[in-house]
Amino acid sequence: MGDQQEGMRKPQQARSQDSAAKVLDAALKILGSQGPSALTIAAVSKASGVSNGSIYHRFADRRNLLVAAQDHFLAQIEEAWLSRTAPVWAVDDHETLLSRLIAAFSEVFAENRLVFQAFMLSGYDDPNLRTRGAESTRWAAREFSALLAERFGTSPEAADTAYRILWGQAVSAALFADEEVTGVAVSEHTRQGHLLQALQAVLAT
Incomplete structure (x- = not known):
């Protein structure tokens, strides 16, 4: 059972890391094309395809997203x-x-x-x-x-x-x-x- 749970956890971790990378890449794309004022959770969500809720869950707010x-x-x-x-x-x-x-x-x-x-x-x-x-x-x-x-x-x-x-x-x-x-x-x-x-x-x- 433990091996099965470990096997399930790895793909979940990989998906989570992939999701975070998409969010951060989208944030950088927005900063590079529109500047800091355009960086919002909603804009990053739209550009990355990751839900607002997932972004808030990982980064809490816009400032933490900017730092990351x-x-x-x-x-x-x-x-x-x-x-x-x-x-x-x-x-x-x-x-x-x-x-x-x-x-x-x-x-x-x-x-x-x-x-x-x-x-x-x-x-x-x-x-x-x-x-x-x-x-x-x-x-x-x-x-x-x-x-x-x-x-x-x-x-x-x-x-x-x-x-x-x-x-x-x-x-x-x-x-x-x-x-x-x-x-x-x-x-x-x-x-x-x-x-x-x-x-x-x-x-x-």
């Missing part, structure tokens, strides 16, 4: 960062390595621009969202700074500054359109060339 969605999103971004940059570290030429790293950071943030905006703006006044966002940023800082220090034989401080340049540029592009930052029109190719020069200078110290 952020955690789901950041886990995806962390995986994307690692998968996008893994081949980069195998490159021998330092200039090519940095160019590809710049591109990878820009792509990950650009592809998820509106979702980043939603969590950055929502997280400003929410300690849970802000804490989880900071944890993810510090994780990335540790990972990338350690790799930069190792590859370029530079100090932890210089590697940290290089990471800040990469992260700061990507976040700026995610939060603001070019014309909202300066009035100077600069092509993406030119900007990435300038970023490359800045990183080379920092990592050479």
Whole structure:
């Protein structure tokens, strides 16, 4: 009997996890297309095909759903960062390595621009969202700074500054359109060339 109950429990757990993933994916889709104001239990229910009651039972309210969605999103971004940059570290030429790293950071943030905006703006006044966002940023800082220090034989401080340049540029592009930052029109190719020069200078110290 116990084995039978265990056998029944596993499919139920799998269905529950699948249902939660559908809800969180739907929440991220809404955030990425319509922004935080459009994120309601009813909207997520409609987009995910999961009933309102099931969503309330699992997440209790909109805020808990938003917190869970952020955690789901950041886990995806962390995986994307690692998968996008893994081949980069195998490159021998330092200039090519940095160019590809710049591109990878820009792509990950650009592809998820509106979702980043939603969590950055929502997280400003929410300690849970802000804490989880900071944890993810510090994780990335540790990972990338350690790799930069190792590859370029530079100090932890210089590697940290290089990471800040990469992260700061990507976040700026995610939060603001070019014309909202300066009035100077600069092509993406030119900007990435300038970023490359800045990183080379920092990592050479």
